[in-house]
Amino acid sequence: MQTKHFIDDPTHLVHTALHSLTLTNPSVAFDLTNKIIYRRPTKELLDEPKVSIISGGGSGHEPAFAGFVGKGFLTAGVAGTIFASPNTLQVQRAIMSRVPTEKGVLVITFNYTGDVLNFGLAAEKAKAAGVETEFFAIGDDVGVGREKGGKVGRRGIGGSILVLKIICALAELGGSLSEVYTLAKKVAGNLVSVGASMEHVHVPGRENPNSDEIIPTEEIEVGMGIHNEPGSHKVSATLPELVKIMLAQMIDPEDKDRHFVHITKQDKVVLLINNLGGVSNLEIGGVVAEVHTQLKEKWGITPVRVIVGTFITSLNGLGFSASLLKLDDTGLGQGKSMLELLDAPAEAFGWAAATRTSTWEADNSATMDREADSARDLKASHLSIDAQQAHTVLKAGLDKVIVAEPEVTKYDTIVGDGDCGIGLKRGAEAVLKELSSGDLPTDAVAFLNKIVPVVEHHTDGTSGALYSIFLNALVHGLREQDTGSSQKVDAKIWAAALKSARTALGKYTPAAVGDRTLIDALDPFIETLSSTGDVKKAAEAAKEGTEKTKTMKASLGRAVYVGAESEWMGKVPDPGAVGLQELLLGIAGAS
Incomplete structure (x- = not known):
C-alpha cells in the first residue's frame, strides 16, 4: 500500500482538486464553501433551461463526480471529504441556488447509505419547497451478490458512469424530468459491473494501515468496492484467470446470486473498463484486450462500443472494474437510443471529449448564485389547522419524548451506540422552543415547515436523518392533498400525507416491519390511522409494534453488529421505535 502523498492535508487537497476543474474547463464554476462544481449560467442555459442533473459523493473518486460537470453532462457535482458523503446542506445549496430548476431536477448518486440519505433528504427538501425533483441511486455491482447485499442492494461502481452519460445527453436534448428519471432506472437495470484490486488504498492524512488492512502480495480481491x-x-x-472469474460473475446465468441482467450473444452490449486510479495505461490496455478476447471467444459477445479510461477511482487504487451494458430500446424515438445518447458529445473533464473552441472564447465570467426566495420556500397552501391546538398536541408528544430519554438511552446503550435518546431529546426541546417563539401559522404546510429545519439542525445520527427525510416528505405529502380549495386538515388528509411520506422514506432505507427499527412503530400507526381515522387506536398499534421488536433479530442499524444477542433478546425493544412510540402516544393522548 502506497502511503506517501504529495499533499497530506486532505481538506486542502480536495479544495485544490476541485478548483483545478475550473482551469481545465472554463464553462464551470466553483462554490468553495459547499464544494460544488456547477455549469456557469450561459445565455443558452438560461434562455433554454433543461432538466438539471446533480450528482456527487465523497472525494477520492476523481474525476467523478465534479469532473463530469459540463455541457452534455452533469449540471452540478457536490463533493464530500475523502470517501465521505457531502452533507444535506451542500446538496440543497446545489439544487436551490446553483442550477436552473424550471424544468425540474434529478438528484442521482451511487447506492451508498450516506449518499442516499444526504442526497435523498436534499431532494425531499426541494420537493417540499415546490421544486419538481426526482431521486435515484445507481447500483451496478455484482461482485457482492443478492445474499450478501441484502436489502441494501447493489453498490454503485464504475459502470454507473454510463448511466450518467446517457441520461445527461437526454437532458441536453430537452428530455423531460420523467423521461430522464425513467431512463436512469432502465439503463441501471441493464448494467452489470465487477471490480478487482491487488491492494487497498491509503487516504491522505490518515495513519498508516495495520497489517490486517493489507492484501497479501500474491492475492487479488475480486469484487472490491470503491472505498x-x-x-x-x-x-x-x-490476468486471464481473473478475467474469467469476473466475466462469469457478470454473465453466467447459473450464478443465481449475481444474475441481475440476462445477456446473450444476440444482445448488443457496451464494454467499459475503468481504471481504479493506480494501474498504468500500459496494463489497462492489456486488461482491455484480455476482456475483449474472452467475451468474444468464451461468450460469443462482441461489444459495439469499448470505452476505456479513468472514470471512477478509489484514489490510486491498484485495480480496475469491468462493466457490460445491455442496450435496449428507450422508447424515445430517433436520436435518443442508448447508443446515440452514449455517443453524444459532452464537454466534461472526466469524459473523453475535447472542450470546443467556442466555449474557450466565450464570456466565462458569469456565476450562478440563485438564492431560494422565501415565497418559493413557503409556498402557501389551502390546508388549514388550529395552530394552538396543534401546538398543544405536539407539545404533549414531545414532552413524552423528553421524559423517555433515560429509558431510550439505556436501551440504546445495550443494542446501539447510546446516542439515540439524547438526540431525540435535543430535537424535541428545540422544536418546543421554536413553537413557543412567535406566531404559529394556521397554514398546515407552513406550520410543518416551521418544524422541519429545527429537527434537521438539532436531531443527530441516523434517527435525525430519517426524521428529517420523513418530515420533508410529509410537507410534500400535504401539498399533494391540496385541491386548491380551502379545507381543514383532518385525520383522512393526515393519513394520506403520512402514507406518501412513508413511500418517500422507502427510497432511502430498506427498513420494513420486522427489521427491528422505528418502522415497526411507524407503519402500524400509519396503517391504522388510514383504516380507522382514530389516532388513539393508531398510537396503540405503534405501541404494539414497538413491543414486538423485543423478540426481533436486527437486520439493519447498529444492533446488527452488537454481540451477546442472547442477553437482550426478548427484553430490550428497539430504542428508535420506543422514542417514536412515546411521541405518538403523547399526541394521541392530547388529541
Missing part, C-alpha cells in the same frame, strides 16, 4: 470494501473473495490468479 476498500471487500468483495466476494480473494484469489491468486493470472
